[in-house]
Amino acid sequence: MQLVGQVPLKKKRNKIHPYKFALWVACAAIVMMFAALTSAYMVRKSGGNWLEFTLPNVFYINTLVILLSSISIHGAYLAFKKNNHKLYKILLSGGAILGLTFVTLQYQGWQELIAQGIELKTNPSSSFLYVISGLHLAHIIPGIVAIVLAFIFAFIRKQEVTPLSKLRLELVVHYWHFVDFLWVYLFVFLLLQ
Amino acid sequence: MANIDTTKEAILEVGHDHGHDDHHDDHHGDKYQSSFVTRYFFSLDHKMIAKQFLFTGMFWAVIGAAMSLVFRYQLGFPEADMEWLQPLLGRWIIVQDGMGSLDPEFYYALVTMHGTILVFFVLTAGLSGTFSNLLIPLQLGARDMASPLLNMLSYWFFFLAGAIMFSSLFVSTGPFSGGWVAYPPLSALPQAASGSGVGMTLWTLSLVFFVVSVLLGGVNYITTVLNMRTKGMSMWRMPLTIWAFFVTAIIGLLSFPVLVSAMLLLMFDRGLGTSFYLSEIFIGGQALDYVGGSPILYQHLFWFLGHPEVYIIILPAMGIVSEVLSVHARKPIFGYKAMVFSILAIAVLSFIVWAHHMFMSGINPFIANIFVIFTLIIAVPSAVKVFNWIATLFGGNIRFTSAMLFAIGFVSMFISGGLTGIFLGNSAIDIQLHDTYFVVAHFHIVMGVAAFFGMFAGIYHWFPKMFGRFMNETLGKIHFWGTLVGAYAVFWPMHYLGMAGVPRRYYRFDTFDFSSSPGFDTMNQFITIAAVIVFALQILFIINFIISALKGKIVKDLNPWNATTLEWTTPTMVPGHGNWPGAIPAVERWAYDYGKDSDDGKDFISQVTPLKEGEHDGGGH
Numbered sequence: 120m121q122l123v124g125q126v127p128l129k130k131k132r133n134k135i136h137p138y139k140f141a142l143w144v145a146c147a148a149i150v151m152m153f154a155a156l157t158s159a160y161m162v163r164k165s166g167g168n169w170l171e172f173t174l175p176n177v178f179y180i181n182t183l184v185i186l187l188s189s190i191s192i193h194g195a196y197l198a199f200k201k202n203n204h205k206l207y208k209i210l211l212s213g214g215a216i217l218g219l220t221f222v223t224l225q226y227q228g229w230q231e232l233i234a235q236g237i238e239l240k241t242n243p244s245s246s247f248l249y250v251i252s253g254l255h256l257a258h259i260i261p262g263i264v265a266i267v268l269a270f271i272f273a274f275i276r277k278q279e280v281t282p283l284s285k286l287r288l289e290l291v292v293h294y295w296h297f298v299d300f301l302w303v304y305l306f307v308f309l310l311l312q
Numbered sequence: 313m314a315n316i317d318t319t320k321e322a323i324l325e326v327g328h329d330h331g332h333d334d335h336h337d338d339h340h341g342d343k344y345q346s347s348f349v350t351r352y353f354f355s356l357d358h359k360m361i362a363k364q365f366l367f368t369g370m371f372w373a374v375i376g377a378a379m380s381l382v383f384r385y386q387l388g389f390p391e392a393d394m395e396w397l398q399p400l401l402g403r404w405i406i407v408q409d410g411m412g413s414l415d416p417e418f419y420y421a422l423v424t425m426h427g428t429i430l431v432f433f434v435l436t437a438g439l440s441g442t443f444s445n446l447l448i449p450l451q452l453g454a455r456d457m458a459s460p461l462l463n464m465l466s467y468w469f470f471f472l473a474g475a476i477m478f479s480s481l482f483v484s485t486g487p488f489s490g491g492w493v494a495y496p497p498l499s500a501l502p503q504a505a506s507g508s509g510v511g512m513t514l515w516t517l518s519l520v521f522f523v524v525s526v527l528l529g530g531v532n533y534i535t536t537v538l539n540m541r542t543k544g545m546s547m548w549r550m551p552l553t554i555w556a557f558f559v560t561a562i563i564g565l566l567s568f569p570v571l572v573s574a575m576l577l578l579m580f581d582r583g584l585g586t587s588f589y590l591s592e593i594f595i596g597g598q599a600l601d602y603v604g605g606s607p608i609l610y611q612h613l614f615w616f617l618g619h620p621e622v623y624i625i626i627l628p629a630m631g632i633v634s635e636v637l638s639v640h641a642r643k644p645i646f647g648y649k650a651m652v653f654s655i656l657a658i659a660v661l662s663f664i665v666w667a668h669h670m671f672m673s674g675i676n677p678f679i680a681n682i683f684v685i686f687t688l689i690i691a692v693p694s695a696v697k698v699f700n701w702i703a704t705l706f707g708g709n710i711r712f713t714s715a716m717l718f719a720i721g722f723v724s725m726f727i728s729g730g731l732t733g734i735f736l737g738n739s740a741i742d743i744q745l746h747d748t749y750f751v752v753a754h755f756h757i758v759m760g761v762a763a764f765f766g767m768f769a770g771i772y773h774w775f776p777k778m779f780g781r782f783m784n785e786t787l788g789k790i791h792f793w794g795t796l797v798g799a800y801a802v803f804w805p806m807h808y809l810g811m812a813g814v815p816r817r818y819y820r821f822d823t824f825d826f827s828s829s830p831g832f833d834t835m836n837q838f839i840t841i842a843a844v845i846v847f848a849l850q851i852l853f854i855i856n857f858i859i860s861a862l863k864g865k866i867v868k869d870l871n872p873w874n875a876t877t878l879e880w881t882t883p884t885m886v887p888g889h890g891n892w893p894g895a896i897p898a899v900e901r902w903a904y905d906y907g908k909d910s911d912d913g914k915d916f917i918s919q920v921t922p923l924k925e926g927e928h929d930g931g932g933h
Binding site: 135137138145149151154155156159162163166167168240242243246250254 | 458459462527530531532534535536538539540565566567568569570572573574576577580584585586587588603604605606609612613616
């Protein structure tokens with residue numbers, strides 16, 4: 120049998136930076152947290168005494184907003200790699216504004232629910248909605264902080280494209296995509312349930 | 313290839329890996345450890361962080377064990393006068409007519425704290441935190457963890473969690489008293505018990521910080537194992553310790569977040585009036601306005617962590633034992649690949665057996681059947697491991713050092729405790745055995761004592777690496793034999809109590825008819841006396857530990873146990889930050905070439921020795 124240790128490993132390894140890998144591992148942990156909540160949601164729902172209500176319309180718009188912000192941030196990353204600093208700044212600002220819009224609209228969505236009389240304590244179904252969307256928002260905020268920091272740095276001085284600066288930006292972009300898709304998952308889950 | 317260089321550069325720039333060149337002058341100090349504070353407190357060196365975890369774990373072990381003595385005293389001698397404990401426990405000792413007795417409320421608090429402290433602070437952080445930190449970079453040939461900063465934060469979050477839990481012991485309403493599993497409604501209603509108020513708030517807060525610590529550590533361990541191995545160190549050349557720590561970190565990373573979710577919902581129920589876990593409840597004749605919650609939901613979420621948690625505790629011990637057994641038996645570990653696959657199988661199965669903790673919580677018996685089957689299947693990889701350990705010992709040239717004795721003791725404990733697990737895993741037998749001392753005996757032997765034995769084996773074995781000195785072997789052997797006999801004396805009789813139906817968590821047995829099962833009251837006294845003796849032996853161990861660390865026999869040989877693994881290839885016994893002052897050694901073979909004649913007349917071949925012409929690497933066969 121071919122010896123396992125003789126496989127040239129050097130080529131396989133170091134392709135992904137340890138920090139980036141660590142970020143993905145951390146994302147896996149966050150996924151488990153939401154997996155727990157959504158499965159608790161399903162278990163609890165099957166138990167009866169479950170108030171059905173429609174999701175606020177703002178949530179639909181907001182899903183679009185966060186998808187656009189992801190696209191914008193990704194565009195910023197591509198522009199950065201091509202050393203197009205002007206486009207980078209524009210797209211980064213766009214992403215930051217869309218991110219902040221998401222937070223505001225999410226709050227609007229809650230207001231819309233409260234106006235309908237669906238509050239945190241109304242029913243387990245509404246409690247779950249607030250907890251799940253709130254916890255997601257809690258994960259959006261560090262992402263926005265990171266984007267805003269990148270934004271500030273971009274306007275203080277021109278960022279050189281070094282492996283380090285690229286890595287930093289990649290970490291931000293990856294995390295932002297992650298919380299974006301997390302929302303899409305949660306939204307579709309809440310919609311189908 | 314250019315990509316590799318640039319990423320390396322990137323690490324250097326942010327100052328986390330210590331490059332190959334920055335250790336020529338003085339590798340004992342580096343730029344991060346210039347002062348006393350950064351060297352001993354906010355150290356970024358994985359070896360110092362390992363020691364911090366170990367010392368903190370030992371502190372908590374003494375506190376947690378001392379608590380068990382107090383409630384064992386109550387159980388063994390319920391009529392005894394406890395007034396002499398008043399200076400220590402204050403008003404938790406109620407003195408009436410010159411007789412001091414333990415406040416029943418505090419009895420529950422002690423049981424709860426004993427469980428929480430031992431499970432989380434000692435056997436998770438103290439065991440996995442210590443040895444993952446110490447060994448992962450050293451055995452893989454890395455300068456440090458992937459992110460030393462996160463590693464440091466991991467310790468300090470653990471410290472913070474501990475500080476909060478410690479402070480909860482001193483609040484006037486007492487620490488949380490609803491059991492370490494913190495089932496609602498006891499944990500969800502502040503008015504349910506005196507410990508459910510501030511005590512529970514602090515408990516929850518402490519656990520959340522603890523999870524942060526575990527996750528920061530786990531992210532680091534996983535990343536380091538997958539990304540920072542030295543040249544030639546393929547996954548199949550890693551020592552079993554590393555496999556165990558790696559899989560442990562994955563289990564922790566996937567299960568602890570679920571606990572956070574459970575805690576989050578619990579906090580909402582406690583503070584914001586939601587009804588996730590609380591259904592219609594009357595307290596003092598008054599209806600609370602909670603409607604439609606499900607306490608079983610909490611149990612599902614909790615045990616989704618809770619069961620993997622026992623493997624988070626036992627797997628590192630298994631890894632350490634595999635390594636120590638092989639080194640001191642001078643034989644390659646038997647069935648290396650089978651060992652790895654059984655670790656992986658245990659990890660997978662650990663996620664689909666949680667409901668065996670809930671057979672009596674009213675789950676559907678048909679669903680229970682599925683969990684019975686998976687639970688019994690865990691016996692298979694466990695038995696594979698036991699078989700391999702015994703086969704490793706068979707025909708070995710065994711050196712009965714303290715480390716080796718504890719490793720063998722681990723195997724004994726794991727068999728004894730594992731067998732009773734097969735009883736408890738049956739939902740039918742569980743009707744009789746659940747919530748009795750049989751359960752207490754089972755988990756204490758299989759994951760309490762066994763994990764401690766693994767930890768002791770690791771401490772005796774790697775003490776030279778941590779302090780450059782040996783521990784005293786005579787005291788070590790007294791420690792081992794006393795603890796082995798003592799631990800069986802404590803937990804073996806509990807099986808009989810449990811089979812007779814004596815329930816756990818009871819303060820005293822006023823109406824329980826001990827006369828129909830003669831000797832149970834004296835059995836309880838016997839257990840208590842044995843527990844005191846075992847505790848005294850652990851104090852002996854700590855004395856040995858401290859004196860040996862300061863004045864023990866200095867290790868002259870750089871490889872005192874004649875081991876093959878990389879941690880013994882550092883040019884100084886206790887390496888500075890960066891581990892190898894020069895280049896990191898490359899690995900040429902697997903970790904278990906024992907009992908093979910080397911060129912320099914030794915009976916082992918180090919991992920850094922190149923394979924001879926035509927020689928086959930082990931493990932891969």
